[in-house]
Amino acid sequence: MNIFLGKHTRLFGFGCVCIFTLLLWAIPLLTHSLGHQGDIAVHLRWADQFSDAIKEGWLLPRWAHASRSGLGDPAFLFYQPLFYYVTTGFALLGLQPEKALICAAAVPYLLLGGVVYGVVLRRYPSHHALFSTMFVIACPLLYFLSTSLAGFPWSLSIPFCLLFAIESTRDRPRPYILAPLLCLICLSHLLSGLMTLISTALARLLFAFPRRDTFRGHVLWAAGIILGLALSAFFLYPALTQMHLITPSGWTEGNGFDWRRRFIFPIFTSIHWFAIQWPFSLLTMGTVILALGPGKNQALTPMGTLARRLAIIGAAAMLFSTELAYPLYAVLSPLQKIQFPYRFIFLACILANLALAIHLAERGWSRWSRTARAMIIVLVAAQCAQSAYLQWSLVRHGERLPARSEFMRGEFGQPEYVPAVRGPRWKTYVDNGKLAGECRDLAIACKDVRHRSHALSATVDASHAVAVRMPVFAVQGWRVTVDGLPQPLVVDPDTGLALVQVASGHHLVALHWAGLPAETTGRAISLAGLIILLVLLAARQRSGRQRASDAALDHLGPQAR
Known part of the structure; x- marks a missing residue:
């Protein structure tokens, strides 16, 4: 009876999460409007061309046929495809491109809600898990990313990044879990994969400093990374090795992509976007500090340890978004491909919010000082105010997405994908x-x-x-x-x-x-990675059956053996 009631309670909770997500996205879904952002038209065009190719039987489209006045470009050879599979799914249901795009943009929030409510907070009372999930989903930075920055593929990667970070906090991460998650991150948003790897790598060095007893855990984590890159090689390998076919300087050239002006809390560098570089960043930093500092007693519980380590990953992400990381960007050219160092705070904010929610579920409120409690109230109120402002901004300044007859008109195409x-x-x-x-x-x-x-x-x-x-x-x-x-x-x-x-x-x-030959090579690497993954899963299943059998024999006694 308790199990029956528990299942119904969880189903009710999932229903509430879905309803909350729909309410959060009510304005875009009902008005088909988002904040002004030129990239929206880019995503609409790519989604439409991707859908056309899928309908023609191309399981993995490679050529954007309508770009450059119909001469085309190989954008899909380089740009991650997962979001456009989602938009195509809605298009196949009969939705117009602009409606399909907005519906697809809301999907990451449903996934994030499922991860937070059904995976992380499932052990806590349903009312706490439900309100904490709503708090994480309504993160103003995440909503800003989708509705004002048009970072739809980026938003789609967030649930997978969160799961990857959670698995990376284990003393002995499981490669067969890390690998599919990293593959999904890369297929959603490649830069998110790079930022998540950098942040979790630094954090693991902090909470599991390399020594004899932590060495195996780091090896397992690295093995999961290698296997994940292998699984995504069917996309990743040609994308990284065929840059000579396009004009990659379009990603970094021009004042609009000067990474030197994109650090949070700029002191020695100049300001580019005040809202992100100061207000949003201050709020994120405050949440990270709170999530790091509940005291040693909180970290003694397994979930408290998880929360602390997620906060450490968030702090590492923030570090890479500040001027302290300037020498790394100057020396390591791959970091410059991130374009804007402040990108890291979006990951940091989600991790910090979840870590704070876990601490509160672990009764951290009763152990915190009055000052810490006051800070929590202020931070939560500030996040709610920012979320409300974003909703109000959509009502006042939102722009209706153009129809296909408008966004497919004229000559278009991103400068980085101009054929060489x-x-x-x-x-x-x-x-x-x-x-x-x-x-x-x-x-x-x-x-x-x-x-x-x-x-x-x-x-x-x-x-x-x-x-x-x-x-x-x-x-x-x-x-x-x-x-x-x-x-x-x-x-x-x-x-x-x-x-x-x-x-x-x-x-x-x-x-x-x-x-291309690189496509064939990439598929071969992915196939090999898939075989290894299946072998690992089979070995784990066999090991689990063996442990269950041994436990049963031990229960029956020596005579059974």
Whole structure:
């Protein structure tokens, strides 16, 4: 009977978490509005192109076919895909792109609620677990990230980052748990994976300083990292090894991406965004300090230890967002790819809020001083006020997301994904009418043109041998056939487009994305990682059965043996 009631109580709690999430997202869901942010249009376009490719049967799209006025770019070879699988799922249910995007943006909050309520706080009374979950979900920095920064893939990674951090606090982390979580983080938001790894690595050095009794735990943690990177290699390997195909300087060039102006609490550097660099950061720092300082008695319980260690990871994340880490950014170029050091405080805030919730569940309130209690009240009130302000801001200044007819109009594409093969006159080719203008200038007839997400074909009638520039950038990975016979991929130097030689007569010219050798290598690495993961899970299951069998025999006595 108690189990029956317990299950119903938990179901009721999950229902309340879902209702709270819907209320939190009521304004965007009902008005289809978010804060002004140029990246929203980028996500809408990518989600639409990703969905088109999925509908055509591409399980892992690689080519953004509508970018660069329809000439395309390999954005999906480099940008993490998990969020767009979620948007595609809503699109397949019949939702318009803008509605699908907002629904997908709310999914991370449901996942986060499930993690906090159903995984971390399940051992506590339902009313405390429920209110603590609401406190974590309503974190103003997280809501700001989604509704004002349009960091949808980043938000999607947060629940997995939280689970990864929790597993990393164990004295002996389990590689078969760490690996899938790291894979999901990388597929959600690659920079989140980098920030989470950096923060947890430093924190482990602090709460499990390397020595003989902690060495095995660090080895297990490293093994989980390696296995997780292997699982994500089908995306990660080509993304990291094929940068020469695009223009990666677009990630760091220009004043808008100057990492030197993006530290929190700037003293020696200049301010770029006051709200993030001071108010949000001060609130996060206060929560981290409280989560670190409940006293030694609190850390004696297993959950108290978990909370302290999560707070240490949060403190490590904050350290990397301050000017104290400036020398590291100056020396280590991979850190500069993070672009904005203050990105770390989003992870720190979630970890600190959860750590504080655990401390309160462990009756830390009764052991804290009046000053600490007053600080908690102030911090919670400040977070509630910030969350309320964000809601009010959406009502007053929110902008309705554009429909497909608007956001797919004109020439678009991110500067970092401009194909490296592009020539100086590709825009002239577009202005001239693309393939129609090309065929007109060459005095040939081009008919039955079919342009799909990863393929292009046309029939060409020519009275003489001619070289035709097809409306696709000649990025390695495309294959060309004429009448079914393969031709080498030739790059037109003026435009960077695929240049196809056609003899006189009637011909069928076709291009299709055949993939890169790096894609094949990445899939092979992921397959090997998956096999290792399955072996580890099978060994764990077998070990569990053996322990259960031994326990049963011990219970029966020596005669049973």
